[in-house]
Amino acid sequence: MNGLSVHxxxxxxxxxxxxxxxxxxxxxxxxxxGLIGANGAGKSTTIRILMGLVxxxxxxxxxxxxxxxxxxxxxxLDIGYVSEDMRLYGSATLAWHMKFIRSxxxxxxxPYAETLLRRFDLKPQQRIKGLSHGQRVKAALLLALARRPxxxxxxxxxxxxxxxxxxxxxxxxxxxxxxxxxxxxxxSHNTLDVEQISDxxxxxxxxxxxxxxxKEMFLDRWRRLRLALLPGAVLPRLPGVVEVGGSxxxxxxxxxxxxxxxxxxCNDAGATVQAVDPMTLEEIxxxxxxxxxEKQTV
Amino acid sequence: xxxxxxxxxxxxxxxxxxxxxxxxxxxxxGDWPPGKELPSIRELAVMLRVSVITVKRAYLELxxxxxxxxxxxxxxxxxxxxxxxxxLYDQELSRHIGRVAELGELLGLTPRELASRVREAADRMxxxxx
Numbered sequence: 001m002n003g004l005s006v007h008x009x010x011x012x013x014x015x016x017x018x019x020x021x022x023x024x025x026x027x028x029x030x031x032x033x034g035l036i037g038a039n040g041a042g043k044s045t046t047i048r049i050l051m052g053l054v055x056x057x058x059x060x061x062x063x064x065x066x067x068x069x070x071x072x073x074x075x076x077l078d079i080g081y082v083s084e085d086m087r088l089y090g091s092a093t094l095a096w097h098m099k100f101i102r103s104x105x106x107x108x109x110x111p112y113a114e115t116l117l118r119r120f121d122l123k124p125q126q127r128i129k130g131l132s133h134g135q136r137v138k139a140a141l142l143l144a145l146a147r148r149p150x151x152x153x154x155x156x157x158x159x160x161x162x163x164x165x166x167x168x169x170x171x172x173x174x175x176x177x178x179x180x181x182x183x184x185x186x187x188s189h190n191t192l193d194v195e196q197i198s199d200x201x202x203x204x205x206x207x208x209x210x211x212x213x214x215k216e217m218f219l220d221r222w223r224r225l226r227l228a229l230l231p232g233a234v235l236p237r238l239p240g241v242v243e244v245g246g247s248x249x250x251x252x253x254x255x256x257x258x259x260x261x262x263x264x265x266c267n268d269a270g271a272t273v274q275a276v277d278p279m280t281l282e283e284i285x286x287x288x289x290x291x292x293x294e295k296q297t298v
Numbered sequence: 299x300x301x302x303x304x305x306x307x308x309x310x311x312x313x314x315x316x317x318x319x320x321x322x323x324x325x326x327x328g329d330w331p332p333g334k335e336l337p338s339i340r341e342l343a344v345m346l347r348v349s350v351i352t353v354k355r356a357y358l359e360l361x362x363x364x365x366x367x368x369x370x371x372x373x374x375x376x377x378x379x380x381x382x383x384x385x386l387y388d389q390e391l392s393r394h395i396g397r398v399a400e401l402g403e404l405l406g407l408t409p410r411e412l413a414s415r416v417r418e419a420a421d422r423m424x425x426x427x428x
Contacts, residue, residue: 032349171347178344192307199351216355219312278312 004062005029005151005183006050011059013045020045020207023059027200030180032173034194035187036285037204043187044083046204047155050185051081064151077105080144082137083155088128094139095124098146105147113146120168134165141169145176152176154186158193170197191282195219201281205289215281222284223258224277225266227251233270238262242291254279254287305346313348317356325365325376326386336366336374 006027013020020042027033037043048054050063052072061068066075088097102108117124120138131139137157144152152173158166174197176182188194194201195215202212211218221240229235229249240257251271255262263273279287303320305313324330336342339357343350357374360366365382368374376382402412 031351167347174344174347177350178340180340196307196313197347197349199349214351215349216314216351278310 003029003065005064006033006185007060007062008046008050009060011049011056011061013049013054013056013058018042018045018207020049020056023209025202025209025212027183027185029183030177031199032177032184032186032197033200033202034198035185035202035204036189036191036194036281037187038189038289041204042207043204044155045207047083047153047185047187050153051079052076077107078150080147080149080152081155082140082144082153082157084159086140088136088140088143090129091127093125093127094122094131094142097128097139097143098124101143101147107148109146109148112148113142116142116145116172119172134161137161138165138169141172145172148182150182152182152184152186154184156188157186158188158190166193173197191280191285195281203285203288205292210288210292218281218284219278221258222254222256222279222287224275224279224283225253225255225262226274226277227253227266227271228274230270230272236265236269236271238265243287250274256284256288303342303346305348314352314356314359317342317346317348317353318359321356321360322365322386326383326390328383330376332376332380332382333378334376336376338373 004026006025008023008025011020011023011025018040023046025046035043035046045054049056049061050068052069052075055069063075064078066072068075098113102110116122120135120142122135122139122142128136128139137160141154141157154173157173158169161169170193173184173186176184186194198215200212201215201218203210225238226246227235227250229251235244235251235253238253238255239259239262240255241253242256243254244251245254246252258276263276266273302324303317305316309316321330321336330336336357337345339353340350343353346353357366357368361368361374364379365377365386366374367377379385398412398416402409402415407415
């Protein structure tokens with residue numbers, strides 16, 4: 001199936017101290033989207049609206065073709081959701097939880113669940129309260145993955161995991177994508193994870209989506225240019241400049257609309273291009289947030 | 299299946315370029331002979347734990363350069379050109395020579411001086427292997 005697994009149109013939610021403002025979001029089936037934002041930016045609210053846990057004041061939300069929150073019950077049969085505030089029963093074992101979930105979801109895949117137990121190095125007889133944070137995250141993920149949901153929604157899945165557990169989780173998420181009918185949306189403030197596995201990236205800040213695009217576009221368009229001005233030369237006007245730094249004769253520009261032709265434009269204007277640096281997603285995110293916030297305060 | 303391709307987070311270059319370079323090398327040295335089937339885009343993405351879109355981009359560029367052939371619905375193969383390995387080395391050489399010329403100009407060397415430096419390097423190479 002092709003099409004959109006998640007579709008937000010003009011979605012708003014107003015709280016006394018926080019507003020989610022006119023969100024538009026499209027997640028094509030078979031892809032991974034990473035939602036990046038600072039703490040309190042609106043990532044979790046967005047995810048809760050998607051899950052029907054919070055009702056939007058305005059706008060339309062469709063998930064796997066179902067209207068949310070109205071059709072959340074049938075939609076949730078096909079959605080796997082893992083978040084930090086989702087509690088498992090401390091005094092029950094992982095095996096008990098597996099049996100419980102299996103009794104609710106007919107698509108539960110027991111052989112896959114057992115494979116995941118081995119891959120995540122989890123023991124089914126162990127009680128949840130005896131598990132470390134990383135083991136708990138992996139247990140919750142196992143319970144969601146073994147249902148083989150068409151859409152996986154993960155709120156900060158890698159936060160607080162050690163490097164080994166993180167790689168195990170990322171590998172398992174990629175394995176899900178081997179099936180092109182399945183889709184993942186995850187939020188993170190770890191931009192490295194998002195940069196590694198996401199196809200689509202959405203930046204969210206202060207309740208607004210400030211950018212949403214495919215990852216290669218992001219990484220291609222953002223560049224840092226280090227220039228050296230010849231005596232008497234002035235900085236040429238370039239498209240998409242979001243930041244100007246450096247010192248007088250050695251300016252540093254950040255642009256979100258880089259084009260290789262810019263190098264010639266600069267050189268002709270007496271601003272020798274010393275280097276054109278690609279930027280990491282983290283640098284792009286931070287530059288993006290800063291430039292938007294500056295515009296807002298002006 | 300193991301692809302043998304590694305993606306380094308410490309490598310400053312974009313991930314798709316790392317993939318392109320390693321596939322080119324495999325083909326250049328003959329590990330992946332002409333006509334060999336490549337893993338599908340999704341398979342390679344899962345193996346490398348990188349996004350599908352990154353691998354797709356690498357394949358598109360390799361295809362544009364005539365190094366691989368992609369048939370709709372059938373996947374990709376190494377271009378069935380027996381001279382491909384040599385061609386890749388030749389492209390690599392051209393790139394390096396271009397760089398040599400740039401550096402030569404920066405240092406103010408004449409073409410003749412530059413040529414003699416290249417000859418010296420080639421002579422050293424021959425001596426080492428004789």
